[in-house]
Amino acid sequence: MSERPGEKIIEEARQGEAMVLDQKAGSKKLYIESYGCQMNFSDSEIVASILNNEGYSTTDKIEDADLVLLNTCSIRDKAEQTVRKRLSTFNKLKADKPSMKIGVLGCMAERMKANLLEEEKLVDLVAGPDAYRDLPNLVDELDGGRKAVNVILSKEETYDNIEPVRLGGNGITAFISITRGCDNMCSFCVVPFTRGRERSRNPQTIVDEALDLWQRGYKEITLLGQNVDSYLWYGGGPKKDFEKASELAQASAINFAHLLDMVADAVPHMRIRFSTSNPQDMHDDVLLAIARHENICNYIHLPVQSGSSRILKEMNRGHNREEYFNLIDRIRKIIPDCGISQDIIAGFPTETEEDHQDTLSLMEYVKYDFGYMFFYSERPSTYAARNLVDDVPLEVKKRRLNEIIARQQEHSLYRSKQHIGRVEEVLVEGESKRSPHQFYGRNSQNTVVVFNREDYKPGDFVLVKIENCTSATLLGTAVNKVEKA
Ligand code: SAM
Numbered sequence: 001m002s003e004r005p006g007e008k009i010i011e012e013a014r015q016g017e018a019m020v021l022d023q024k025a026g027s028k029k030l031y032i033e034s035y036g037c038q039m040n041f042s043d044s045e046i047v048a049s050i051l052n053n054e055g056y057s058t059t060d061k062i063e064d065a066d067l068v069l070l071n072t073c074s075i076r077d078k079a080e081q082t083v084r085k086r087l088s089t090f091n092k093l094k095a096d097k098p099s100m101k102i103g104v105l106g107c108m109a110e111r112m113k114a115n116l117l118e119e120e121k122l123v124d125l126v127a128g129p130d131a132y133r134d135l136p137n138l139v140d141e142l143d144g145g146r147k148a149v150n151v152i153l154s155k156e157e158t159y160d161n162i163e164p165v166r167l168g169g170n171g172i173t174a175f176i177s178i179t180r181g182c183d184n185m186c187s188f189c190v191v192p193f194t195r196g197r198e199r200s201r202n203p204q205t206i207v208d209e210a211l212d213l214w215q216r217g218y219k220e221i222t223l224l225g226q227n228v229d230s231y232l233w234y235g236g237g238p239k240k241d242f243e244k245a246s247e248l249a250q251a252s253a254i255n256f257a258h259l260l261d262m263v264a265d266a267v268p269h270m271r272i273r274f275s276t277s278n279p280q281d282m283h284d285d286v287l288l289a290i291a292r293h294e295n296i297c298n299y300i301h302l303p304v305q306s307g308s309s310r311i312l313k314e315m316n317r318g319h320n321r322e323e324y325f326n327l328i329d330r331i332r333k334i335i336p337d338c339g340i341s342q343d344i345i346a347g348f349p350t351e352t353e354e355d356h357q358d359t360l361s362l363m364e365y366v367k368y369d370f371g372y373m374f375f376y377s378e379r380p381s382t383y384a385a386r387n388l389v390d391d392v393p394l395e396v397k398k399r400r401l402n403e404i405i406a407r408q409q410e411h412s413l414y415r416s417k418q419h420i421g422r423v424e425e426v427l428v429e430g431e432s433k434r435s436p437h438q439f440y441g442r443n444s445q446n447t448v449v450v451f452n453r454e455d456y457k458p459g460d461f462v463l464v465k466i467e468n469c470t471s472a473t474l475l476g477t478a479v480n481k482v483e484k485a
Contacts, residue, residue: 015082017034017168018031018060019032019033019048020060028056028067030048030058031290032044032047033071034402035070036071036072036106036107037073037075038222039226040072040106042106042224043071043106043132048165049163051136058105065441068090070102071105072106072109073107074107074379080108081109083104083471101124103124103353104116104120104126105297106194107129107194110193111194113149114126116375123147126151128194158201158236170429170430173427174220174222179200180225180228181198186305186315186316187315187316187384188305188382188384190382191379195226207263219270221271223259229281230281233253235249253363255285256286260272261293269484271295277300279302279303279304280317280319287334287335291422297415299444302328302341304324304342305345307359308356311350311351314384321451329447340366340372342371346372350388353437359400369415369445370415373404375397375400376390376392409471412471413471416474417469419466421465424443424444424463425443426441428456428461429441440452441462447473447474450473450475451464454478460481462481462482463481
């Protein structure tokens with residue numbers, strides 16, 4: 001796991017990393033690489049678990065693999081190009097070892113379907129995000145010398161009874177998926193087309209997974225979904241069908257604030273984070289749950305995408321600039337020391353300099369702790385691709401993006417400085433890249449803290465006096481360990 005705050009979400013440093021685990025030795029070897037968001041990394045753990053039961057053990061040596069899987073991302077064109085390049089490097093490997101099978105999973109598989117087999121001749125298997133239970137059958141088909149495809153999207157699949165194996169992690173922090181799919185239909189976003197309708201996972205299985213992780217020594221979980229605040233369990237099925245559920249099912253439904261209560265009470269000594277929050281679905285009940293539970297971190301990832309109400313409307317976001325400010329004000333009131341991060345897209349179709357200035361002034365108001373910033377990339381099938389002209393020239397998109405990034409760096413430094421002089425609880429995640437004599441971890445606000453390791457160890461909660469900072473990192477001295485029962 002990386003020690004830069006941004007990478008907690010985008011996992012930039014982990015893109016394409018081979019993921020391995022300790023598991024029962026199998027005779028067949030699986031090599032799996034993941035690209036894109038946390039959800040994909042979490043899905044790879046489900047895939048490894050399903051294939052582990054079929055006798056596959058993971059390897060980080062691609063030459064040894066019988067089956068090579070790429071879990072792909074389609075969110076921007078660049079993400080797909082990265083996968084294409086990776087596939088082309090597999091050509092040579094396959095020439096040396098023709099028995100090796102190559103599969104593409106995830107969003108790119110779903111978007112391109114069987115066309116991927118046509119375009120990338122060396123690909124043997126294509127499986128979309130809801131088809132992983134079918135992998136054993138698909139792999140059997142390969143053994144029979146055929147190519148295999150399953151890209152059927154499901155209204156129910158949440159993989160709730162599959163215990164994921166933890167790949168390539170630090171044994172301290174883990175992801176738990178709580179929803180799949182997305183119903184938002186933001187006009188720029190391919191996710192509803194690649195991951196299907198939004199559905200929530202049975203809360204008891206989420207609590208059980210958290211308890212199991214705690215018993216295995218994990219200290220922090222991140223509840224994952226495209227839009228976690230929209231979580232709604234009413235017995236299973238797509239969120240859009242909630243209105244059709246029985247009165248009893250509706251009355252006993254569990255929403256996100258309720259789920260937070262359940263998880264926070266079940267694992268009171270574990271840290272809880274969640275991602276991603278969509279502004280229109282985040283209400284005071286969630287903010288109050290964060291404030292109520294000491295073990296829920298004071299940190300919200302709250303993508304805004306643009307500061308212009310006109311562009312937000314074109315993006316089909318469910319909020320405008322004023323509503324977003326209102327939410328920020330409520331967060332600051334209910335959780336005074338809450339860390340807040342953003343996603344922003346520069347150069348959406350029709351964006352003017354005035355719209356761009358609105359984004360910069362919104363950033364000025366919020367002063368985010370950190371952010372994930374992109375220039376607009378037109379994605380096939382989306383509303384924007386079908387109905388709007390991608391009319392902001394690339395150099396203008398890049399210039400605006402650079403201005404947004406520069407502003408974010410100023411604000412990150414401003415926020416970092418506010419921590420100086422405080423004593424903060426840090427969960428130690430590992431050795432710092434800067435020095436083997438230092439550890440890194442995170443405070444509640446998800447900012448990285450580096451300090452001299454002394455006799456502490458990864459997994460410890462340590463109180464650290466913050467003495468100095470850069471825009472991305474806090475530097476301090478350990479005071480003492482916090483004992484959790
Ligand atoms: N569900 C979250 C939301 O909508 O706020 C996150 C979705 S996406 C996996 C992560 C981020 O990628 C988005 O918040 C957005 O900033 C960015 N993104 C999505 N589609 C994009 C596109 N077509 N071009 C550039 N950035 C994009």
